[in-house]
Amino acid sequence: MTGTSTPTTRTGGPALSILDLAYVGRGESTADALAECVSTARLAEQLGYRRIWYAEHHNMPSIASSATSVLIGQVAAATETITLGAGGVMLPNHAPLVIAEQFGTLAEFHPGRIELGLGRAPGTDQQTFRALRRDAASADRFPQDVLELQGYLGDESRVRGVGATPGKGTHVPLYILGSSLFGAQLAAMLGLPYSFASHFAPAALSEAVALYRREFTPSAVLDRPHVIAGVNVLAAETEDRAREAHTRAMRRRVDTLVGRGREFTDEEADMIRASPQGRHLRTMTQYSAVGTAAQVTEYLDGFVATADADELIVVAQAAERQTARTTLELLSDLNARGVGPAV
DSSP states (O other): OBSSOOOOOOOOOOOOEEEEOOBOOTTOOHHHHHHHHHHHHHHHHHHTOOEEEEOOOOSOTTBOOSSHHHHHHHHHHHOSSOEEEEEEEEGGGSOHHHHHHHHHHHHHHSTTSEEEEEEOSOSSOHHHHHHTTOOTTGGGGHHHHHHHHHHHHSSSOSSTTOOOTTTTTOOOOEEEEESSHHHHHHHHHHTOOEEEOTTTOOTTHHHHHHHHHHHOOOOSSOSSOOEEEEEEEEEOSSHHHHHHHHHHHHHHHHIIIIITTOOOOHHHHHHHHHSHHHHHHHHHTOSEEEESHHHHHHHHHHHHHHHTOSEEEEEEOOSSHHHHHHHHHHTTTHHHHOSSOOO
């Protein structure tokens, strides 16, 4: 099995959720990837997954979720019950009023099914950072922007004479996303749920979650801390097949994070993975469950305790569409009993 050693387990929790990276595979068009988002959501709804989130990334040829709210609207129209949201919108890239109007519109069309995770990173490189017209101080305004957005989606705007229509009164649930102590502190201070990006930035997981739980202040929307932790998953009928599929997925990850549109040969990708830069890429996926359904389930049960999480959101890290679908299908039993073993 890939990942950390299996930690001590604890009481079972809720069903799994999904982070769909809207991956554009080799030989696929962007339209193919977006159509697959719809197919995945329909499958996840049938299998009982709780929610699907989509992340805002820019100038990444292998990820098609840059216009997050538009994608959510299309998927919501093609499904019936599954909750959909951003995991997340990079708020400093936008005016809070515009995001309130976008997600308020989604909430009016699909009541009770829309939620909004918020991050402060640019979700891209420095050149694209400038193309987004984002200034260097934008991240510093993140706490104030979150409060402004919350007001627009609530019953009373914090900006005199300015309201969001649609948006006002929709009370779209907000989540703070992060991979450092900053997001943990903000989520605790505002009394909002916190989602840690341990699927690609694992280093501060334990420290950030501990800080969030320790400093949490109850709010009108949440009376106790709620932690969602990200984890990579890949399941197959046999462990050997899962390991082989994982190797292929990690090679394609080199394309995404190093190639920026260039497709490396397997030999080139393996050389990069063996380099110092490649060691960093391996560290990013420290929390990965790879194996049979039973092995992955055991790992996730333990990861709940490692992350001190109330909920897990999984990323099906597979280079092939069918492998990703098989992973979701093989793990669907977890949605009946919840993550974490019974007491």
